Amino acid sequence: MNSTALPQQEQPRQGPVLDIQGLSVAFRSHHQTWTTVLEHFDLRLEQGQATAIVGESGSGKTVAALAVMGLLPGYARVEARRLQAGNLDLLTATPKARRSLLGPTLAMIFQEPRASLNPSLTVGYQLKEAMPRGSTTAAAAALLAEVGMADPRARLRAFPHELSGGMAQRVLIAMALARKPAVLFADEPTTALDVTVQAQILAQLADLQQRQRMAMVFISHDLAVVSQVARHALVLYAGAVVEEGALPELFKHPAHPYTQGLINALPGQGDLQPISGLVPSPGQWPPGCRFAPRCPRASAVCHETLPPWLTADNSRVRCHHPLRP
Ligand SMILES: Nc1ncnc2c1ncn2[C@@H]1O[C@H](COP(=O)(O)OP(=O)(O)OP(=O)(O)O)[C@@H](O)[C@H]1O
Ligand SMILES: [Mg+2]
Known part of the structure; x- marks a missing residue:
């Protein structure tokens, strides 16, 4: 090198x-x-x-x-x-x-915050799992503070059911960002x-x-x-x-x-x-432009051919x- x-x-x-x-x-x-x-x-x-x-x-x-x-x-x-x-x-x-x-x-924050947390493990445990191996409790608290969590030390000891929806989503954001x-x-x-x-x-x-x-x-x-x-x-x-x-x-x-x-x-x-x-369901998409059946501007061509970009x-x-x- x-x-x-x-x-x-x-x-x-x-x-x-x-x-x-x-x-x-x-x-x-x-x-x-x-x-x-x-x-x-x-x-x-x-x-x-x-x-x-x-x-x-x-x-x-x-x-x-x-x-x-x-x-x-x-x-x-x-x-x-x-x-x-x-x-x-x-x-x-x-x-x-x-x-x-x-x-x-690649990381992802999912649509349903509560369903993405394990109810039987503390926030701190789950957050540290997402962080690089050997991360300290202080680092986990700092990460929670960075996503706007008040009183992060106490929150690390909490279980998911003790969090509001907003707090749960902050934990998930912290987990997603844990490895930058x-x-x-x-x-x-x-x-x-x-x-x-x-x-x-x-x-x-x-x-x-x-x-x-x-x-x-x-x-x-x-x-x-x-x-x-x-x-x-x-x-x-x-x-x-x-x-x-x-x-x-x-x-x-x-x-x-x-x-x-x-x-x-x-x-x-x-x-x-x-x-x-x-909206038409998958499998029932019309030929041509898929929006044509609902479109106020549609003409014959819209129902027949997919428009070019x-x-x-x-x-x-x-x-x-x-x-x-
Ligand atoms: N695991 C799956 N098995 C079969 N079909 C699925 C599966 N996941 C999604 N679909 C279908 O794929 C299509 C797109 O779904 P998707 O979840 O991406 O929609 P979305 O735009 O995220 O909607 P929403 O705003 O409701 O979250 C839908 O018709 C859905 O029913
Ligand atoms: Mg969706």
């Missing part, structure tokens, strides 16, 4: 920390048929970038994250043209090599919490993400929340991205009628205008009749 080389973790990264191209996920049903739930999914993140995935329930947000984490069940099929995290090609890596990424390279991951997936991390606690935790997460120069994929169905933590967003509809772009511009001037529909359905935008109709600088949209050029 060359004597001037930096220690491994300080070496500047070459290229993206996460590179996903053409990811698709299908699940096998009882009848041995495959149902695709996510298709054509692309996401490229450099160190320190925060992006969001938004979309209604069932659009495939969690599945996308779990596919990268390698945490989908055995009856799932994951395919991609490229699936790379850190320096590892996930398509060819051994299960052992993939597991070794969890913690230092290069990429953090935060899956609806504050949805289960009341608004005040939600705002505090979001601010803390955004601050930690920036200070640690961690890449973050923030998953939410709540557009208002997304702009507080991410600089870019992908809009997912029925298992495929329909639009992506920089924030807050994307939500100020959306190009896809579905994105516009999500914005119109936000409270506080005058009259609430929910998008009429229902229209690309401009930092944004792109998949629509035959976009709202702006």
